[in-house]
Amino acid sequence: MKAPRRPIYAVITWLRRQPPKVKAFLAVVAGMATLVLLRAIIHDHDNLFVAAEAVHSIGISVLIFKLMKDKTCDGLSLKSQELTAMFLAVRLYCSFVMEYDMHTLLDLATLATTLWVIYMIRFNLKSSGMEDKDSFPLYYVVVPCAFLALLIHPTTSHHIANRICWAFCVYLEAVSVLPQLHVMQNTKIIEPFTAHYVFALGIARFLSCAHWVLQVLDSRGHLLIALGHGLWPSMVLISEIVQTFILADFCYYYVQSVFGGQLVLRLPYGAV
Template sequence: MKATKRPIHAVSTWVRRQPPKIKAFLAVISAMTALVFLRMIVNDHDNLFVASEAVHAIGISVLIYKLTKEKTCAGLSLKSQELTALFLAVRLYCSFVMEYDIHTLLDSATLLTTLWVIYMIRFNLKSSYMEEKDNFTIYFVQVIPCAVLSLVIHPTTQHLFFNRICWAFCVYLEAVSVLPQLRVMQNTKIVEPFTAHYVFALGVARFLSCAHWVLQVLDTRGRLLTALGYGLWPSMVLLSEIVQTFILADFCYYYVKSLVGGQLVLRLPSGVV
């Protein structure tokens, strides 16, 4: 067993010792390699979006287990759940008035689950909520900037102006909604397994969603971006997907490293968030 761990440990140690620029370069190379691999093995790239939603559902299931069986919400960010509920509610409104499809039903189920999680944290499991650790300023750092950005850069489609603003707002807010959860984990330094599994599932889901958009753009030779409108909006949609992925990339690295090392509890070093 030790022999199989040594090469992985050696690689992880080497990566950890590299300067930030080298780490960023390695992350980009790894992401590009994963995209090439997915492009080779997945014929219909729309399936990547379905896979993204499936992984997200698995993450939520882990969260539900933690709340119902473990009877604790320690390590969870109420603010992240509230931001998730907010962008899902706005996205549902956009789905109903702009394009009602199967994703509308999936978002409805996710919103109901998220509202249930918020209820459990606020009322049933309030005593285990780490309010002092959940100290990310969401309104001035996330909600208001996303609202302002949506007024400046939004879709140029034929929909009502208000609906286009809402569409942009939920895209931008989703990209940064996980930041309070990462701050909680950074403050506690030690992340118990179920919270770690949940956040890792979010990271994998975000990567699959990002891969879906990138590969669709490559497959259509950029025509997908022009279908979303003109100006900066198409690029901002793609950038938002990439931002979500890289926000969680560092955590996912330490999660995999901990899992390979056989550690049930994840310990984060300073500077992950």
């Protein structure tokens, strides 16, 4: 007699059969439901931002463990790590000159570990690099982000150069994972540690996006005024949402793979 399937497997099977528009609609509904739940159980929504930074740090720790254990950087994008170090360095500068607080220390720790990952990939494990797969040109994202920061930045009382730097790190963070997704799209088969790292980034981005959305709702829009006037407040929210949706497709396949009992994630054509 055939054993009955677990409910979670039945749900996943049903989801696989749905057209893309239905999946997108269900993803939006699930995201909204999660926001409602987070708003109900977490009273200080600043904790969501701290949690996002903590999850990012955990993801970096997973990378370091992979590099030290497997002695290979197979599947990792050096360019994505360089973009991460770039926006973290700019954000640290902005934190020191504009709003030094606990987040500054968290960013400092994350930057230090990211630089360590870059060092290991560039020097210790250079022979196992994937330069042919990691071919995403950095100027494709750095130049547009810099240009956008010149046009749209905060209208606060800080020096214009600091405000442009702040905008630049917000925009660059939103697209810093693109080279990593490009590598995974080229390889199609993703080993567990890399998958865990990118999934951690997805969770961190969702928590950060939830933080901003809930802060705006709780302040009844006053937070947007505090961020400045013009297009900048909207661009902050758009950047957070873009980060979340860039990683949403990968996170879907990651969860599907975990519940399916697969150790290695295989992406279908066109994913991420």
